[in-house]
Amino acid sequence: MHVLFQTGTLLFKQIPGTEYAWHEVVVMIAPDGNHKAAQQKLVSTVNEVYSQYQNEIERQHATIERRVDIQIETPRPEARLQFADAGLELLVRYPVEIRKAPDIDEEMTRKVLALIEADAALKAAVSGNPKIRSAVKG
Numbered sequence: 430m431h432v433l434f435q436t437g438t439l440l441f442k443q444i445p446g447t448e449y450a451w452h453e454v455v456v457m458i459a460p461d462g463n464h465k466a467a468q469q470k471l472v473s474t475v476n477e478v479y480s481q482y483q484n485e486i487e488r489q490h491a492t493i494e495r496r497v498d499i500q501i502e503t504p505r506p507e508a509r510l511q512f513a514d515a516g517l518e519l520l521v522r523y524p525v526e527i528r529k530a531p532d533i534d535e536e537m538t539r540k541v542l543a544l545i546e547a548d549a550a551l552k553a554a555v556s557g558n559p560k561i562r563s564a565v566k567g
Contacts (some may be wrong), residue, residue, distance in 0.1 A: 432470075436493050448489055448510055448524055448526060448527050448528065448566075449486050449489055449504065449524045449525060449526055449527060449562035449567065450524070450527055450530065450563065450565075451504075451522050451523070451525070451533055451562045451563070451565075452522070452524075452525050452530065452533075452534060452537075452561060452562065452563055452564055453520045453521065453522045453559045453561065453563075454471065454475060454520065454521045454523070454541055454546065454559055454560075454561055455518060455519070455520040455556045455559065455561070455562060456518075456519050456520075456536060456541075456556075456557075456559045456560075457513070457515055457517070457518055457519075457555065457556040458464050458516065458517040458518070458519055458554060458555065458556065459516075459517055459553065459554055459555065459556040460475060462517075462553065462554030462555065462556070462562050463550065464482050464510060464517060464519060464549070464554070466554065467507050467519055467551055467554045467555065468510065468519055468521075470544060470548065470551055471508070471521050471541070471544070471559070472478065472506060472508050472521055474508055474540050474541055475506045475521045475523050475537065475541075477540065478482050478533065478536050478537050479505070479506050479524070479537065481536075482526055482529065482533065483553075485501075485526055486504055486524045486526065487503060487504075490503055490504055504524040505523075505524075506521055506522065506523040506524075507521070507522050507523075508520070508521045509510060509522065510521075515557075522564050525535075530546075536559050537552045537561060538559075538561060541560070545559070
């Protein structure tokens with residue numbers, strides 16, 4: 430993951446020209462759930478929503494590269510599988526435009542819920558309700 434903040438005081442401030450942050454869709458995988466199939470379907474759904482505003486994120490990314498004069502990997506949704514207290518957690522991290530984050534998160538919520546409801550195998554693989562959260566990592 431890329432750090433889009435610069436230091437200079439005791440506080441961090443966002444690099445000028447960057448108006449995106451990272452959010453995550455998180456689902457718990459049932460003990461006998463197919464995490465590979467769940468990951469593939471969840472990433473596909475996140476990419477579907479992301480494609481609606483991807484050009485704006487890529488424009489901002491290009492601005493960052495010009496300002497800092499280094500090449501940085503283009504932001505894109507990415508999946509992670511990790512152990513959590515409650516079992517196995519599948520998360521898909523994706524960039525969001527800060528000003529449109531609430532709308533993007535709502536669209537993401539609707540699409541993920543529709544996916545789970547329409548796919549019996551995925552519904553069986555997921556334990557509990559999905560969550561969307563900010564992905565602030567140090």
